[in-house]
Amino acid sequence: MSSIHEIELVEILNKFPEAVKFNEALLPAMGSESIFIAILGFEDRCLSIPEELAKHGNHNAQKAFYFTYTTNSADNTQNKDKLLNALSEISHEYQSVVCDTQDFPQNFRDIIKACQNAESRLKVIMDISTCSSMPLLLAIKILFEFDVDLHILYSEAKIYHPTYEEWQAEKNKHVKEEGFGIAKGVSRVFPSPEHPGDRKDNLPEKVFVFPTFKPERIIAILHDIDPSIALVPDKHAIWFVGKPHLKENEWRIDAIKEINKITEDMQQVLVSTFDYKDTIRGLNAQWDKWKSDYHITIAPLGSKLQAIGIALFWQMHQELSMVFAVPEQYNAKQYSEKCIERWYIPLGSTREIKHLLDCVGNIELREI
Structure with a gap:
């Protein structure tokens, strides 16, 4: 006997891999069908996985x-020689790719196209440890234009700034001083050219906000979407507040609310900064609630692994838009230190991932 069944997101996410502690034996050896992507940044963990x-x-x-x-660039250069030494052991050929300019998407697309071959699926191993949300989301979107075998690597920092002691000592500066904290200023705000969304119905805006420890870029994004939202964000913004992976960092939940002036009467969702599936679940719940009445834009300034969740969710709902904001400068000494653990997510075939995500909401007959 058969019954009609609607495929739910939870069923699909159960088929997706968890992040597991990285072990060299878990990662398939990189051969001629593989490319490795690293990020040259100023954080210690820039070198952890390549080395x-x-x-x-x-x-x-x-x-x-x-x-x-x-x-x-000066801060990042301090890690360059060590990174290139590591890359020379991974491949005989390596090159840099500027990832925060307007021509990055097409340049990266051309790179992936050139690395493809007809005989086997290209294996892409990407270390996202020091990749900011903009190039990460753009790169993942482009990788999904091809059928690649995608493997994500991530080094988790041991110390994130501000520390609890720094927050307690200088809370007022973190909340009020624009030049203080992990980043300074806003150099530019722009809609993602690769995530344009669909505004055919001329619906009002709802913004899914992933905030960071500096409010300037979020304010700039909200103002770019609609100046009235920046002035009164309580009705048109939903705040996806990050829950840290480690319990000792949970004080950061209240800190990020205070910095971004997120009050209890504002719409907010608590989502893991580490579990990319939790980000997908949180986005999907809010999407189901608001999709009929609003055009939805994501302001993606959260964690690296939240960005992975956002990237996958966008593959399900490409009518969503994204808007990026780039700081004038990061405060290299106030970011992160060392590495406590390395993690591995073997996502696999991007074509298969997209197929699974497209199955959500489909109707099928099941034997009972």
């Missing part, structure tokens, strides 16, 4: 790429 892979010396990737930023 670990280089230490084992059993990789011969077709090519290695390292993303570079136009901001903080």
